[in-house]
Each structure stands twice: as C-alpha cells, then as structure tokens.
Amino acid sequence: MLSFILLQAAGAALAKMGAAFGAGISAFAAGLGIGRIGASAMEAIARQPEAVGDIRSSMIVVAALIEGVAFFAVVVCLLILFIK
Amino acid sequence: MIKRRVVPWIGFLAIFLLLPLEGLALSENETHELPEEEDFQPGEFIMKHIGDAYEWHILTYKDFHLSVPLPVVLYSKYSGFHVFMSSRFNHGHDSYKGFLISHEEPHEGKLVEVLNDGTVVKPLDLSITKNVLAVFISVILLLWLFIAVARKYERTRGKAPTGFQNMIETVILFIRDDVARPSIGERHYERFMPYLLTLFFFILANNLMGLIPIFPFGANVTGNIAVTGILAFFTLMFTILSGNRYYWKEIFNAPGVPWWLKIPIPMMPVIEILGMLTKPLVLMVRLFANITAGHIIALGFFSLIFIFGNMNPSMGWAVSPLTVVFTIFMGALEILVAFIQAYVFTLLSALYFGMATAEHH
Numbered sequence: 001m002l003s004f005i006l007l008q009a010a011g012a013a014l015a016k017m018g019a020a021f022g023a024g025i026s027a028f029a030a031g032l033g034i035g036r037i038g039a040s041a042m043e044a045i046a047r048q049p050e051a052v053g054d055i056r057s058s059m060i061v062v063a064a065l066i067e068g069v070a071f072f073a074v075v076v077c078l079l080i081l082f083i084k
Numbered sequence: 085m086i087k088r089r090v091v092p093w094i095g096f097l098a099i100f101l102l103l104p105l106e107g108l109a110l111s112e113n114e115t116h117e118l119p120e121e122e123d124f125q126p127g128e129f130i131m132k133h134i135g136d137a138y139e140w141h142i143l144t145y146k147d148f149h150l151s152v153p154l155p156v157v158l159y160s161k162y163s164g165f166h167v168f169m170s171s172r173f174n175h176g177h178d179s180y181k182g183f184l185i186s187h188e189e190p191h192e193g194k195l196v197e198v199l200n201d202g203t204v205v206k207p208l209d210l211s212i213t214k215n216v217l218a219v220f221i222s223v224i225l226l227l228w229l230f231i232a233v234a235r236k237y238e239r240t241r242g243k244a245p246t247g248f249q250n251m252i253e254t255v256i257l258f259i260r261d262d263v264a265r266p267s268i269g270e271r272h273y274e275r276f277m278p279y280l281l282t283l284f285f286f287i288l289a290n291n292l293m294g295l296i297p298i299f300p301f302g303a304n305v306t307g308n309i310a311v312t313g314i315l316a317f318f319t320l321m322f323t324i325l326s327g328n329r330y331y332w333k334e335i336f337n338a339p340g341v342p343w344w345l346k347i348p349i350p351m352m353p354v355i356e357i358l359g360m361l362t363k364p365l366v367l368m369v370r371l372f373a374n375i376t377a378g379h380i381i382a383l384g385f386f387s388l389i390f391i392f393g394n395m396n397p398s399m400g401w402a403v404s405p406l407t408v409v410f411t412i413f414m415g416a417l418e419i420l421v422a423f424i425q426a427y428v429f430t431l432l433s434a435l436y437f438g439m440a441t442a443e444h445h
Contacts, residue, residue, distance in 0.1 A: 071373030
C-alpha cells in the first residue's frame with residue numbers, strides 16, 4: 001500500500017525508466033531478428049552461390065522492414081519522454 | 085603516386101595537431117569552461133539541427149551569427165495577411181507586430197501571436213521555413229537534372245546513352261525491372277512508373293542532401309514527419325484510386341471469413357480498413373525514424389567533442405580524432421541507409437499498387 005503511493009509519486013521518473021527499457025528491449029529484439037536473417041541468408045548463399053544477388057537484395061529489404069518495427073518502438077519511447 | 089594522395093591528408097591532420105596549442109593556452113588559466121560562454125547543451129544542439137526553423141542558421145562564432153533569414157507568411161484572424169522576413173525576430177528575441185517565436189511550453193519554437201489582452205493564439209502559418217526552402221532547392225535540382233537528361237534523350241534518339249544519362253538510365257531500368265514489373269505485373273506497371281520514379285528520386289535526393297552540412301543542403305527534410313506523411317498519403321491515395329473490384333471485395337467482403345464477423349457488427353471490414361491505413365502509416369514512420377535517428381547519432385558523436393571539451397579543453401581536442409572517425413563511419417552508414425530507405429519506400433508502394441490492381445485468378 002505504501003509502496004503503491006510512493007510509486008505514484010515517482011510517476012515522471014518511472015515514465016523515463018519505462019521509455020529507456022522499451023528502447024533497450026526493442027534494440028535487443030531487432031538485433032536478434034536481423035541477426036537471424038543474416039544467418040539464414042549466409043546459409044542460403046553457401047548452398048547456392050549463384051543466387052547471391054537475389055538473396056542479398058531480399059535480405060536488405062527484410063532487414064529494412066524489421067528495422068521499421070524497431071523504430072516504431074523507439075518513436076513511442078521518444079513520445080513518452082517529450083510529450084507531457 | 086602514393087605521395088600525392090597522402091599529402092592533403094597530412095595537411096588536414098596537421099591542422100588538428102597544431103590546434104591543441106590553443107587548448108594548452110586555455111588550460112593554463114582555467115580547467116573549467118570559459119565563464120562568458122554558456123555550457124554546451126547537447127540535447128538542444130541536436131534538436132536545433134534536426135528540427136525546422138524560421139531562419140537558415142549557417143554558423144555562429146562567439147558573437148558573430150551568420151544565418152539566412154527566410155520569409156514569414158502568415159494569416160491571422162485578427163490582423164489579416166502578413167509577409168515579412170524572419171530577421172525581424174532577431175533570432176527569436178524580438179517581437180514584430182504582435183508576432184513572436186514562443187519560448188514557452190505549448191508552442192515552443194513556433195510562431196504565435198500575442199493579442200492586446202495577452203492571450204496567445206497561433207495564426208495560420210504558411211511561412212517559407214528551412215524545410216520548405218530545402219524542398220524547393222531539391223525540387224529545382226531534380227527538375228534541372230532530369231529535364232537535361234530528357235533533352236539529351238531527344239537529341240540522341242536511337243543512339244547509345246552516354247555520361248550522366250547512362251547512370252540515370254541504369255537506375256530507371258532498375259526501378260522498372262526489379263521494383264515495378266515484379267510487384268505490379270506486366271499489364272498495369274506503366275501507369276505507376278512516373279510516380280514510383282518521382283518518389284524514389286525525391287526521397288533519395290533529400291536523404292543525401294540532408295547529409296551535406298554546407299549551406300543550401302543540410303536541412304533535415306525527410307526527417308520531418310510532415311514530409312514523409314505527405315509521401316505516404318500520396319501512396320495511399322493512388323492505392324485507393326486504382327483499387328479494382330477484387331481489391332475492395334477483399335476488404336469489405338473478405339472471402340473465407342464467416343458471415344457473422346461481417347453482418348451485424350462489421351468487425352472484419354473495420355480490421356481490413358485499419359490494415360489498409362496502417363500500411364502507409366508504417367511507411368511514414370519508417371522513413372522518418374531511420375533518417376532522424378541517423379542524424380541524431382551522427383550529431384551525438386560530434387557533440388561528444390564539446391561535452392568532453394566542457395570538462396577540460398585539451399580533453400576535447402584529444403577525443404576529437406576518434407569522434408571524427410566515428411562520425412565518418414556513421415556518415416557512410418547513413419549514405420547506405422539513404423539508398424536503402426528510398427528503395428524500400430518505393431518497393432512497398434509498388435507492392436501496394438500491385439495488390440490494388442491484382443487480377444482475379
């Protein structure tokens with residue numbers, strides 16, 4: 001009960017901590033996801049070296065799409081920080 | 085041969101190595117920042133460089149400001165239409181005819197009007213701000229380049245392409261054969277080619293121009309969410325205007341979905357419409373966030389020098405070669421991101437057009 005009241009008082013600081021955590025988790029998740037794309041792209045290239053052009057462009061496109069989602073999370077965190 | 089390429093670099097580095105002498109002179113007297121100058125604020129520095137402004141600030145040296153004032157065009161409900169140069173604001177310190185750039189919370193950094201009784205209202209602001217002028221500059225550049233290439237095509241009809249025309253033709257054929265044709269299909273791709281080409285070159289030109297820090301370039305246009313929002317809005321409009329029967333059928337009467345999700349409460353159509361609207365929204369946020377994040381990172385690395393310099397001027401000089409290397413690396417990455425983001429925006433727009441004009445099997 002007392003800790004809940006203390007949490008309410010620390011509202012703005014908690015928001016900042018939440019924003020920082022959110023950005024960190026989304027960076028971690030994006031890194032993980034794009035790492036998997038890179039890994040499977042390399043395996044595919046190793047399996048069939050003559051398809052390297054197609055594989056490379058597909059890899060870049062998919063990485064850009066996933067980065068878009070990660071940036072969504074970053075934008076939400078920035079909104080937390082800068083909008084009252 | 086090697087000597088000729090190395091000499092300019094040695095000269096450049098020599099400037100860096102000689103400058104610390106000034107730092108030594110400072111650190112003899114005081115190891116803290118000079119009392120007359122303000123402390124360096126990295127947050128404010130970064131926000132000022134990625135945001136829009138009513139004047140184009142070029143450089144500030146101690147007390148000397150060099151900036152290009154831009155026209156302020158506004159319509160106020162109380163006093164009508166006004167056009168004047170933003171130099172009347174004296175870098176945001178003065179007010180002119182009741183208009184001033186607000187430094188307080190709700191409208192910080194924006195143009196407001198202060199009425200006689202003190203209330204603050206926002207007039208209709210149609211000013212030529214830094215981003216607007218940068219869009220004009222990039223449009224003039226693109227028009228100049230492409231009209232010249234088009235005229236060259238007319239002159240050398242039937243002959244092989246040469247020079248700049250060659251490079252542009254490669255890119256145009258890339259967009260046609262690797263982006264438009266596979267995504268939209270043979271029957272309809274030609275209708276969308278002008279828009280896709282304009283989109284690609286506009287985004288690419290503005291992304292690259294934002295990376296050059298010298299005067300007519302260097303404004304963060306594609307990092308302005310209004311600009312990317314309008315581009316995504318155009319994509320949405322073309323998708324809606326060119327949707328055929330099957331496209332709308334899939335949205336409002338999705339095949340394979342049970343009837344009770346559509347009839348009393350149209351849940352499925354609402355979900356599908358939201359899906360149709362979020363796709364351009366994601367396009368907008370992706371381009372905005374990628375470009376702005378790149379600029380923030382590069383500016384952040386660069387302001388490390390000044391943050392360290394605040395603690396101790398010679399530490400600022402010491403850390404500067406490393407941060408310059410980091411900034412160059414980030415700049416190279418940003419060039420790659422500029423190309424990739426232009427390509428991804430165009431590719432996804434082409435995919436949405438393809439889905440809108442897809443024939444029924």
